[in-house]
Amino acid sequence: MCNWSNFQLHKPTYISICSKLTYNLIEALIFLAHFIGDVHHHQPLHFGFTGDLGGNTITVHWCHMKTNLHHVWDNIIIDSALKTFYGSDLANMIQAIQNNMTEGWSNQLSLWECCQKNQRVCLNLKIELISKELRMDSSGGLLRWSSFAFVMFVGMATVLVPGALGWSKEGHIMTCRIAQNLLGPEAAHAVEHLLPHNLKGDLSALCIWPDQIRHWHKYRWTSSLHFIDTPDKDCTFDYSRDCVKDLCVAGAIQNFTSQLLHYREGTTDRRYNLTEALLFLSHFMGDIHQPMHVGFTSDEGGNTIELHWFRHKSNLHHVWDREIILTALKDFYENDMDLLQETIEGNFTDGIWYDDVSSWKDCDDLLSCPNKYAVESINLACKWGYKGVKEGATLADDYFNSRMPIVMKRIAQGGVRLAMFLNEIFGDSEEGIASAA
Known part of the structure; x- marks a missing residue:
């Protein structure tokens, strides 16, 4: 029977008793990789408000498509960036991110890795930082990234509103x-x-x-x-x-x-x-x-x-x-x-x-x-x-x-x-x- 609550601690268990299948380590690896994505900047609304279920109950329109705020941050911003800037080529987008890691963001990598020993403290710190990065825009209440977090999505993370937008x-x-x-x-x-x-x-x-x-x-x-x-x-x-x-x-x-x-x-x-x-x-x-x-x-x-x-x-x-x-x-x-x-x-x-x-x-x-x-x-x-x-x-x-x-x-x-x-x-x-x- 898998012990879901302890999957984070499987790494030392695997090292010490790798011959004993105390846990399902394949599932543990997959869950860990997935939830590391959830807890990071990829999805700030995974740490959203209780009343709207992290934006799931906030209905919005992305361009002409009906969706909800949570889904905008889950998929639509990334899909739009892929289509507009990378010709729907995911490998090309990943390469751009990796290039930013080695060049534009290189001086911040040490901060990203600053918490290697006490894993639980590290997760709490990331949750706190993500919460601080969310701000309510005074003009209309739209959530937006901090200046660092939206570098990848210049021109994409926008809800179009009626007004003088020039030619279509x-x-x-x-x-x-x-x-x-x-x-x-x-x-x-x-x-x-x-x-x-x-x-x-x-x-x-x-x-x-x-x-x-x-x-x-x-x-x-x-x-x-x-x-x-x-x-x-x-x-x-x-x-x-x-x-x-x-x-x-x-x-x-x-x-x-x-x-x-x-x-x-x-x-x-x-x-x-x-x-x-x-x-x-x-x-x-x-x-x-x-x-x-x-x-x-x-x-x-x-x-x-x-x-x-x-x-x-x-x-x-x-x-x-x-x-x-x-x-x-x-x-x-x-x-x-x-x-x-x-x-x-x-x-x-x-x-x-x-x-x-x-x-x-x-x-x-x-x-x-x-x-x-x-x-x-x-x-x-x-x-x-x-x-x-x-x-x-x-x-x-x-x-x-x-x-x-x-x-x-x-x-x-x-x-x-x-x-x-x-x-x-x-x-x-x-x-x-x-x-x-």
């Missing part, structure tokens, strides 16, 4: 892919150099990162950088009026462009995090081309204008963020985003927008051009976004058919202009538009 993930991904297809050799090399090596230079893999981290305490200051609030129904953009202290999407593009211009000074320049600057610039170039990101102050760019998109509830901002894109994907492209992207690229490489591309790229000063893009967006928001829309309205075919070309054109413009910025910053300013795809 599809819009941002297409913007970045379009841009990447237009990069010259030097810019392409710089982008690959700045991105994590496992992404193999794929900028689109992290284009939504700024949306994912904007509510983290460390990055909360970036929340106001995703949009521009303009006076209601004025339909104008004025930088000094609408971008106070440079805290708007136009100011953000200027700031991160300025930082990236230091790239040529070499890797010894540590004044800026150029990887983050690249991700922010790429994301914000998409945001500034979403017309409702330069909307009216009182309705938060259409976020508070509730309505129906065909048969389901939505709001005006989200219609432009994602509903139009998803409806187009479903109705015309069999939900194939690659096919939609090819169509958009075809329209500006040799199609209906071909003659407009030179004007899209017209930019004498990278730091002032974002103002022009903001003016375009507020004009489109007034003429096409807000026009004819009232609270509680149902938007359907007429609205979709007339606005879809505008959405697709803005995605194209964002991609072309992002490529133009990156080529100029990294040394390929003469690269032509014909290199697309």
